[in-house]
Amino acid sequence: VKVNGRHTRSIWLGDDGDVRIVDQLELPFRFVVATLRTLDDAVDAIARMRVRGAPLIGATAAYGIALAARTDGGDAALEAAAARLIATRPTAVNLHWAVRRVLGALRGTAVAQRADTALRLAAELCDEDVAINERIGEHGVNVLRQLAARNGGRPVQVLTHCNAGWLATVDWGTALAPVYRAARDGIPVHVWVDETRPRLQGALTAWELEQEGIAHTVIADNAGGHLMQRGAVDVVITGTDRVTRRGAVANKIGTYLKALAAHDNGVPFYVAAPSPSIDWSAADGADVPIEERAAREVTHVHGETADGARIDVRIHREGTNVLNPGFDITPARLITALITERGVVAATEDELAARFGRTGHA
Amino acid sequence: VKVNGRHTRSIWLGDDGDVRIVDQLELPFRFVVATLRTLDDAVDAIARMRVRGAPLIGATAAYGIALAARTDGGDAALEAAAARLIATRPTAVNLHWAVRRVLGALRGTAVAQRADTALRLAAELCDEDVAINERIGEHGVNVLRQLAARNGGRPVQVLTHCNAGWLATVDWGTALAPVYRAARDGIPVHVWVDETRPRLQGALTAWELEQEGIAHTVIADNAGGHLMQRGAVDVVITGTDRVTRRGAVANKIGTYLKALAAHDNGVPFYVAAPSPSIDWSAADGADVPIEERAAREVTHVHGETADGARIDVRIHREGTNVLNPGFDITPARLITALITERGVVAATEDELAARFGRTGHA
Numbered sequence: 023v024k025v026n027g028r029h030t031r032s033i034w035l036g037d038d039g040d041v042r043i044v045d046q047l048e049l050p051f052r053f054v055v056a057t058l059r060t061l062d063d064a065v066d067a068i069a070r071m072r073v074r075g076a077p078l079i080g081a082t083a084a085y086g087i088a089l090a091a092r093t094d095g096g097d098a099a100l101e102a103a104a105a106r107l108i109a110t111r112p113t114a115v116n117l118h119w120a121v122r123r124v125l126g127a128l129r130g131t132a133v134a135q136r137a138d139t140a141l142r143l144a145a146e147l148c149d150e151d152v153a154i155n156e157r158i159g160e161h162g163v164n165v166l167r168q169l170a171a172r173n174g175g176r177p178v179q180v181l182t183h184c185n186a187g188w189l190a191t192v193d194w195g196t197a198l199a200p201v202y203r204a205a206r207d208g209i210p211v212h213v214w215v216d217e218t219r220p221r222l223q224g225a226l227t228a229w230e231l232e233q234e235g236i237a238h239t240v241i242a243d244n245a246g247g248h249l250m251q252r253g254a255v256d257v258v259i260t261g262t263d264r265v266t267r268r269g270a271v272a273n274k275i276g277t278y279l280k281a282l283a284a285h286d287n288g289v290p291f292y293v294a295a296p297s298p299s300i301d302w303s304a305a306d307g308a309d310v311p312i313e314e315r316a317a318r319e320v321t322h323v324h325g326e327t328a329d330g331a332r333i334d335v336r337i338h339r340e341g342t343n344v345l346n347p348g349f350d351i352t353p354a355r356l357i358t359a360l361i362t363e364r365g366v367v368a369a370t371e372d373e374l375a376a377r378f379g380r381t382g383h384a
Numbered sequence: 385v386k387v388n389g390r391h392t393r394s395i396w397l398g399d400d401g402d403v404r405i406v407d408q409l410e411l412p413f414r415f416v417v418a419t420l421r422t423l424d425d426a427v428d429a430i431a432r433m434r435v436r437g438a439p440l441i442g443a444t445a446a447y448g449i450a451l452a453a454r455t456d457g458g459d460a461a462l463e464a465a466a467a468r469l470i471a472t473r474p475t476a477v478n479l480h481w482a483v484r485r486v487l488g489a490l491r492g493t494a495v496a497q498r499a500d501t502a503l504r505l506a507a508e509l510c511d512e513d514v515a516i517n518e519r520i521g522e523h524g525v526n527v528l529r530q531l532a533a534r535n536g537g538r539p540v541q542v543l544t545h546c547n548a549g550w551l552a553t554v555d556w557g558t559a560l561a562p563v564y565r566a567a568r569d570g571i572p573v574h575v576w577v578d579e580t581r582p583r584l585q586g587a588l589t590a591w592e593l594e595q596e597g598i599a600h601t602v603i604a605d606n607a608g609g610h611l612m613q614r615g616a617v618d619v620v621i622t623g624t625d626r627v628t629r630r631g632a633v634a635n636k637i638g639t640y641l642k643a644l645a646a647h648d649n650g651v652p653f654y655v656a657a658p659s660p661s662i663d664w665s666a667a668d669g670a671d672v673p674i675e676e677r678a679a680r681e682v683t684h685v686h687g688e689t690a691d692g693a694r695i696d697v698r699i700h701r702e703g704t705n706v707l708n709p710g711f712d713i714t715p716a717r718l719i720t721a722l723i724t725e726r727g728v729v730a731a732t733e734d735e736l737a738a739r740f741g742r743t744g745h746a
Contacts, residue, residue, distance in 0.1 A: 050700065050701050051701070214707075217581070217682065217699075218606070219579070219581055219604040219605060219606060220604045222699055225699060225700050225701075228700060228701070228704055229701065232701070232704075237705075238705065239705045239706060239707050240682060240683075240700060240704055240705065240706050240707075241682070241706070241707050241708075242581040242582045242605075242637065242638070242682055242708070243581060243604075243605050243606050243638070244580070244581055244605050244636075244637040244638025244641065244712075245637055245638070245707065245708075245709055245712075246641070247638070247640040247641045247644065247712060248637060248640060248674070248709050248711075248712035248713070249707075249709075251640070251669075251712065251713065274606075275604065275606040275607055275610060276604070276605070276606025276607070276609070278609040278610060278613070278645070279606065279608070279609045279641040279642075279644070279645060280641075282609065282641070282644040282645060282648055283640070283641060283644060286644055307613075312610070320579065320602060320603070320604055321602075322687070323685040323687060323697065323699060324697075324699075325684070325685060325697025325698050325699040326697055326698045326699075327695060327697055327698075328695075328696075328698075333689060333690075333697065334690075335685065335686075335687025335688055335689055335695065335697050336687050336688045336689075336690075337579075337584055337587060337685060337686075337687040337688075338412065338587050338590060338602060339412050339413070339587075339590070339591065339594070342590055342594075342602055343599075343600065343601045343602065344601060344602050344603070345576075345601050345602075345603050345607065345611075346603075346604070346607075347607055347610050347611075349610075350606075350607075350609060350610035350613065351610070351613065
């Protein structure tokens with residue numbers, strides 16, 4: 023998609039052989055490209071959320087293996103690098119999948135070639151992500167087209183939680199891919215953007231949509247249920263960090279509340295789910311580890327002062343006790359369907375297995 | 385309840401005849417008492433949320449009539465004052481009730497005596513609020529005592545949304561009255577405090593609970609459903625801005641989402657509802673006006689810098705489109721019961737009428 027009118031991905035290989043990312047800690051205030059030169063850089067970028075979003079942290083981790091291989095391409099060094107990368111974020115399964123895929127492909131290859139091979143593998147994985155998301159857009163846009171037809175010209179009202187746009191992937195996004203496709207196809211769309219406390223990824227979503235010229239309105243996370251009661255939401259689309267084989271979905275904390283509200287108001291609730299997010303080894307939500315993040319994400323807010331300085335302000339008193347789970351589980355019964363690269367699929371074990379044959383990853 | 389160990393109300397008449405409030409815009413950072421001398425002061429305090437919470441804005445408005453009567457106690461002047469006060473916050477019905485009650489009592493009295501009479505009426509209304517909330521605490525503590533018995537010594541896990549503590553009333557609070565009562569009765573309680581975006585009234589709740597020495601943990605509004613799924617919540621108790629005669633409840637935006645999650649997880653969901661919050665003229669939620677508040681509450685966050693300065697920081701780009709509804713409607717079917725000053729009452733028209741005989745106010 024576009025930034026200031028120019029086509030941009032969220033991660034790419036620079037001409038100098040180093041990895042480039044869009045530094046998401048600078049958004050929505052400034053668009054800054056940062057460079058990752060080492061494994062440490064990659065680990066830090068994922069852990070501090072300079073990059074985030076399940077598909078993008080997978081891609082970043084794949085590049086992280088390549089950066090590690092520059093220093094030491096031996097099996098032990100790469101296994102250690104893999105362990106460090108995987109430990110950064112426990113919930114998104116794409117991270118695990120991407121690292122294992124690159125390591126698997128390197129096994130038995132000459133150590134001296136591994137850095138180059140891994141860079142190529144990471145680039146392939148990125149291109150695949152883009153292709154997957156483009157297909158999610160194509161399948162998902164049919165959902166929006168049908169709603170538009172029913173709406174008689176009024177914009178389709180989409181509610182989304184967190185950021186599952188191109189910044190969460192390599193390009194296109196997952197939940198937002200159908201929205202971007204719809205805009206290109208001339209289907210009128212308006213997006214309700216959950217601000218998504220505590221990390222306020224809604225600001226990323228709003229920034230993306232603004233860059234693409236798509237109508238949107240930011241709301242507090244508390245507001246979505248009320249909007250659905252008032253008939254102001256036609257469809258909810260979110261991304262996912264992990265889909266269990268029975269169709270439960272781990273996603274950003276608060277997704278479950280929106281799924282409940284959608285169900286209570288007869289609003290369809292879709293999850294855009296690329297197959298690398300499917301975890302065949304997890305039966306249900308209880309099998310998914312839920313990341314607990316730092317209290318500071320709740321007690322402090324990062325923003326811009328009237329002078330344009332960027333600072334953290336404290337919103338709770340020092341010593342306030344906080345719990346900050348990063349994700350929750352939406353049970354399959356609340357999900358209308360999963361929008362995958364192979365079509366719109368019911369969130370059931372049978373349908374997932376029929377469409378993907380348990381081939382995603384173990 | 386106590387502030388720094390000293391018994392304090394949220395509003396009172398000073399020895400100098402002016403009205404004193406706890407300035408809630410200064411909390412949780414500083415405890416500041418402010419003075420209201422004029423009708424303008426009272427209108428401003430309610431509109432800017434120096435005072436907030438349905439019962440307390442009712443009390444403040446009652447004092448506002450008294451302050452207006454000091455300048456001009458004539459019928460026309462008082463009606464104009466009433467209109468200004470009522471227009472500040474449309475959703476909480478207590479405001480309307482309190483103003484009409486004071487005006488009704490002044491009708492036919494000598495104009496010269498009205499300022500004094502109104503001050504007395506406002507003080508009476510405050511004392512009534514305290515007595516009502518104390519009784520809500522007595523009835524509500526039975527709910528907590530039963531849960532404690534079931535818990536075998538583990539603390540009762542209460543989740544609350546917004547601030548319905550003593551700061552939202554004259555004293556005791558509504559939703560927190562049972563919690564304060566439980567603490568005094570030796571029933572172990574821990575409170576999950578929703579931060580309550582956009583205005584972060586959870587910081588007020590956390591501050592209150594800290595002053596009273598009650599265990600609590602602040603969470604993002606998104607987290608409550610996850611906690612209920614994990615079995616970490618025994619009961620939800622909220623306050624209300626308006627109860628319709630059929631038992632639907634208007635309360636702080638996001639309450640409905642927690643009610644859905646409670647229902648989905650078999651967690652009892654109680655609303656602490658003093659009778660001045662019952663609107664017999666409203667049948668259902670559709671009859672309750674929902675206040676829309678300024679976009680700035682969403683785009684900016686107020687907090688403290690590392691240097692101890694208090695500032696607003698912008699979290700979204702200039703020009704970001706925002707919708708900021710202040711309240712939502714929780715349907716009666718999701719409410720286990722209302723905790724009123726006359727006991728724990730089913731959220732139905734028959735039960736409400738049986739207990740209160742439609743005598744609250746028209």
